[in-house]
Structure formats: structure tokens, C-alpha cells
Amino acid sequence: MISSIGGRGDGVGTADGQTVYVPGTVPGDRALIRIEGRRADGLVGSVIELSDPGPARCPPACPHFGVCGGCSLQHLEDGAYADWKSGQLVTAFRRAGFAPDLVAPMVRVAPGSRRRASFAFLRRRNGVLFGFNARASHHLVDIDVCPLLAPPLLTLAAPIRELLAATVEEGIAGDVLVTLTDNGLDILVEAEARLDLFDRERLAAFAGVHDLARLSWRRPGGRMSGGGMSGGGSSGGAMIEPLAHRRPAVVRFADIPVEPPPGAFLQPSPEGEQALVSLVTGAVGAGDGLVADLFAGCGSFSFPLARLSAVHAVEGDAAALAALKAASDRAGARVSAECRDLGHRPLLGPELKKYRAVVFDPPRAGAAPQAEQLAGAGPQRVVAVSCNPATLARDARILAGGGYRLLRATPVDQFPWSAHLEAVAVFER
């Protein structure tokens, strides 16, 4: 029998004294299982026959659920799902030595609001597969519906298949990053293809017919465009070729228009971003003195924070930072900008003394080097934003070692039905 849900969203049971992870099951399920392999701390099984469904089972919202790898928990009743999801943060913080009651109720973001999606594609002999990877596999699930996405993201699925069929050779695989901006769709195709003049004309015509804001192409093997860095960001070390730029692909942070470079990081939905912004600005509060926004991206937090205080934004991706700086200069916002690799060159003690508060929002690996510097010489208030409860809890431990007290950690479910969880943690000393 399945007794719980594990960290990756799989049902967990035991067989012959060993832990078995079974994707697609829920607590209370009784099922005949085939053992498929090993995972670090147990076995992985698949369901041969579900003999007795558990009480928390419910019908999934999407016809692709179970095959598509995008979601792992649509078959779990909503209350049980929410308990499991917020429990991920409670567990991570408890393991790091923090009291579970410091975790606030989870803020939820409704499905159907995602403004960006990275679709995978494969050019086959007789057409193009376009969708998401299947569960734990590189096979592609061809999709036309996804209840997680804002509807405009999928309206062009059929024409994109036709475009790619006409443009790339059989056997080529790639990605199509589609972002819904305030001025329409911004599309970045990432694939190894040598575009000739006819291809470029076809791509530009596609942008016109479908009224895209912008269409760009990145060849992963192409040369570096300069200034990019690994660990997230827009250039990814490869050259981005603009094919059509019909209008600025603009998003607004605190009403300030910013034009992110193709492929730059954005929070996945405006609703999720707003929830994070409220938690961050609420924790920092208004006041004299400078606030540091580290891993600032294109300024999702910098511009709302600039309504409260002057802000210094630090980011490693040169193109994202250039977009932030250009927006700040145009709007006369009180945001200064610095391009810096915070993994290798975190803000050090003497620099940290300039700030009344520090916000940091690193990629999944977290920000241990920066947390160590903050532990030594950080300001009274520190706010950590993270999409990985395990590294957030580790960084929180580092801060606690330097005398910071965790005031609260708020889970924000901006990746519904998946095992991913965002959170904002507030520290003081």
C-alpha cells in the first residue's frame, strides 16, 4: 500500500522492507507494482494494476497527465496536494533545525496563468513533434492543450509545427521558448540549424502573420555573443540571432517597462511574481538607506523595491542587467546596476555595510558563498527568495550560524501540480 508522497511527487510504499517510489500513485492506493530500477535510497516501481484506489485520488485536469512529464500530481485531491506541497518547505526547514511553525500558510497561484513555457520539438520525417518531454524520458509528448499555461502560449502550436517542418532538417531536436509579454508573444527557437535567406524570410513572415512582438533564433553550438554566463540567463553561451523585432517585447515591473533579452529569466506567471513581490517588499519595508537586490535578473524585485528605497541590483547575466539598466535610465528609477558573478565574487563584508537590507534570489543551487558573507557582515534584514527548499534551508542555516533569526518562510506554489516550490524567507538580527 502507498503510505505517503515523496519529495519528487511519487507515491511511497514499502516492499520486502525497502522503500519503493511509484509515480502516479497516492496515499491509500493498493496496487500491483513492477520494480523498474533503483533510486539512491530505494527502488522505483510502476503500476501494473491499481486494485484499490486511495481516498485522495481525483481525476486529472489534463488529458496528457501521466504521460507528459510536466506535472506529477494532478491525480491528488486539492487539499491533500496543498498539504503535501507546503510540507516540502516544512520538512526542509525542520531538517535544517528550524521550528515548523515558522512556515507560513502557502500562497497559491492558479493554473492557467503561466506566461512562459519552454516547449521541446523534434523534426521527424513526416512532421514535427511539439510539446513536453515524457516522464523521466527524452521522448516527446505532442501537446495542444496544457491547463497550466495562459491560453495564448499554445495558440500557435500548429503553425509553429509547420514553420519548423519547413525550416529544420529531419532528426533535428530543439526548444521553443514562448513568452507572453505586454506587447504580444516573444518566441526564441533554440536549435542547431543553418538558416539561409529563404529560412530567414519565412521566419520573419511568420512573425508578421502571427503578429509576434519578437522572434529570435539561438544555435546552441554557435559562438558566444559576449557577456553571458552559465547558471541561467539569456545568452547561455550561444549566439542569439534576431529574426523579427516588430515591437518591444515589454514586461512591466512596478509599472516600469523593461524589455528582457530573448530567453532571459522571468518569474513564470505575473500572479506568482506579484505574490513574491508583496512578500519581499513587505519584509524590506520603506526606509532611508540602500537595499541590495542580488541575482536581480531584469528587475522583478528591483523596481518594486525602488518605490521604498534606493536599490543596487547585482546580476551575472550581462544582457539581463543591460535591460534592467536601460529601463532604470529611461524611467529615472533609483536603481543602480552591477554585473557580477556572485558565485565566485559574492558581496564582501565592507560592501555589505552599505545596505540596510539585502534581498537574494539565486538559481536552484542556492547562494552559499553569498550567505556566508552575509552571515559575517550582513545588514539587519535579509530576505531570501528561492525555487529550491533544500538549498534555501541550507542557506538559512548559514545565516543562522551568523546570528540571524528566521522570522518566517512563506511557500508560494507558482508551479502547481509539480514537485517544484518557490518560497520567501525573512531573516533579522
Ligand SMILES: C[S@@+](CC[C@H](N)C(=O)[O-])C[C@H]1O[C@@H](n2cnc3c(N)ncnc32)[C@H](O)[C@@H]1O
Ligand atoms: C531565479 S532568477 C531570479 C531573477 C530575478 N530576481 C527575478 O525574480 O526575476 C536567478 C538569477 O540569477 C542569475 N544568476 C545565476 N547565476 C548567477 C551568478 N553566479 N551570479 C550572479 N547572478 C547569477 C540568473 O541570470 C538569474 O537572473
